[in-house]
Amino acid sequence: MSKLSVIIPAYNEEKMIPKACSEISAVLQREGIDYELLFVNDGSRDASWPAIMLECEKDQRVRGLCFSRNFGKEAAMMAGLENAAGDCAVIIDCDLQHPPEKIPEMYRLWEDGYEVVEGIKEDRGRESAFHRFCANSFYRLISSMTKIDMSNASDFKLLDRKVIDILNAMPERNTFFRALSSWVGFKSASVRFTVGERKEGKSRWSSRALFKYAVSNIASFSAAPMQAVTVMGGIFLVIAIILAVQSLVFKATGRALEGFTTVILIELLVGSIVMISLGVVGYYISKMYEELKGRPRYIISSEAGAVPRKAEKESSEKITKKHQA
Numbered sequence: 001m002s003k004l005s006v007i008i009p010a011y012n013e014e015k016m017i018p019k020a021c022s023e024i025s026a027v028l029q030r031e032g033i034d035y036e037l038l039f040v041n042d043g044s045r046d047a048s049w050p051a052i053m054l055e056c057e058k059d060q061r062v063r064g065l066c067f068s069r070n071f072g073k074e075a076a077m078m079a080g081l082e083n084a085a086g087d088c089a090v091i092i093d094c095d096l097q098h099p100p101e102k103i104p105e106m107y108r109l110w111e112d113g114y115e116v117v118e119g120i121k122e123d124r125g126r127e128s129a130f131h132r133f134c135a136n137s138f139y140r141l142i143s144s145m146t147k148i149d150m151s152n153a154s155d156f157k158l159l160d161r162k163v164i165d166i167l168n169a170m171p172e173r174n175t176f177f178r179a180l181s182s183w184v185g186f187k188s189a190s191v192r193f194t195v196g197e198r199k200e201g202k203s204r205w206s207s208r209a210l211f212k213y214a215v216s217n218i219a220s221f222s223a224a225p226m227q228a229v230t231v232m233g234g235i236f237l238v239i240a241i242i243l244a245v246q247s248l249v250f251k252a253t254g255r256a257l258e259g260f261t262t263v264i265l266i267e268l269l270v271g272s273i274v275m276i277s278l279g280v281v282g283y284y285i286s287k288m289y290e291e292l293k294g295r296p297r298y299i300i301s302s303e304a305g306a307v308p309r310k311a312e313k314e315s316s317e318k319i320t321k322k323h324q325a
Contacts, residue, residue: 004028004035004107005089007080009073010052011042013094017051021062024092024100031104037062039094040080043070049302056305063305067298075298077155077177082168090117090158091177097195098156105191106158115163115186119156122192156193157181173297174287229277236270 006024010017021037028035039052041064052064065079077091088110092098098119106117155177159167163186170180182188 002034002088002111003086004033004103005080005084005086006035006037006103007040007077007084007089007091008037008094009040009042009076009080009091010044010048010094011070011073011076012044012046012048014044014047014051016094016096017048017055020094020096020100021055021059023096024103025059025061027100027103031107033104033107035061036085038080038084039064040076041066042073042076043067053304060306064303065300066302066304068301069299071298073155074175074177078167078175079298079300081159081164084164087161088158089161089164091155093155098154099193102156102191102193103158109189109191110158110160113187114189115160116181116184116188117158118182118188118190119154120190120192121154122194154178160186162186173295175297229280232273232277236273 006028008020008024013020017039024037025035037055037059039055039062041049041052049064049066052062052066055062056064063083065083067076067079080091081089088107090103090106092100092103102119106119109117159181163181163184166184167180
């Protein structure tokens with residue numbers, strides 16, 4: 001029987017870990033699906049890791065990875081994919097706002113031959129009007145930049161082993177999983193779901209964190225901001241030519257007027273555009289610098305649960321190759 005890996009990134013989710021474990025396990029057992037639950041503790045500051053270790057002791061189908069510090073959700077998802085032992089894997093949030101009841105539906109689509117099964121948000125649930133506006137604006141922007149429809153995208157996806165291996169082989173460190181898993185292509189299907197209510201704790205996503213997340217992902221998946229700098233430069237070049245011709249005409253006809261305020265405003269505007277442009281270029285250079293350093297996406301400080309034979313074999317092969325090199 002094919003095995004499903006359920007990857008569950010967790011950050012300060014000590015109260016949700018037992019609930020997530022019991023609810024997801026109940027759904028999969030009821031459907032007769034062979035599975036493993038792989039929790040990835042993303043440097044939590046609460047008792048999330050002890051809670052994960054406790055679940056590993058209760059059930060051999062539960063495994064856990066613990067980061068040495070907080071590396072972010074993108075790193076946690078990639079760590080899960082790199083350590084998943086299943087023939088396919090689904091990523092689901094630990095707060096269960098992604099409904100576990102949809103996992104069997106995604107799994108059946110995979111059995112029918114689909115290699116990527118997307119979880120599409122039908123309803124975003126309860127959130128402020130400002131948050132909804134920002135989220136919709138971001139996805140419209142990233143969709144136009146990447147040419148991939150991400151209007152209702154989420155991290156709730158099921159991926160075939162073939163797709164997982166390709167994602168794992170990609171060398172880039174700054175990843176945008178939602179876009180990258182669509183970019184690779186393959187035969188895909190979608191499952192619509194309604195975002196559920198968080199049962200315990202509160203969301204860790206502040207407006208500032210969402211803004212940083214948006215900027216980082218746009219830069220990692222699109223060069224559009226760099227192109228925008230070029231476009232702005234072209235616009236201001238045209239404006240400069242028009243103003244230069246106007247000034248020469250006025251000078252030649254003796255109608256030249258003093259325009260100190262206008263000059264100051266133009267200089268401030270151009271200076272602002274130049275500084276913003278330098279900031280955009282500098283941000284891309286910093287991202288390139290991070291990639292060139294080649295540091296790992298994450299560092300695992302400890303593991304819990306039984307290591308699958310497949311993972312043991314792969315680990316042994318990596319060590320052998322390292323010594324041979």
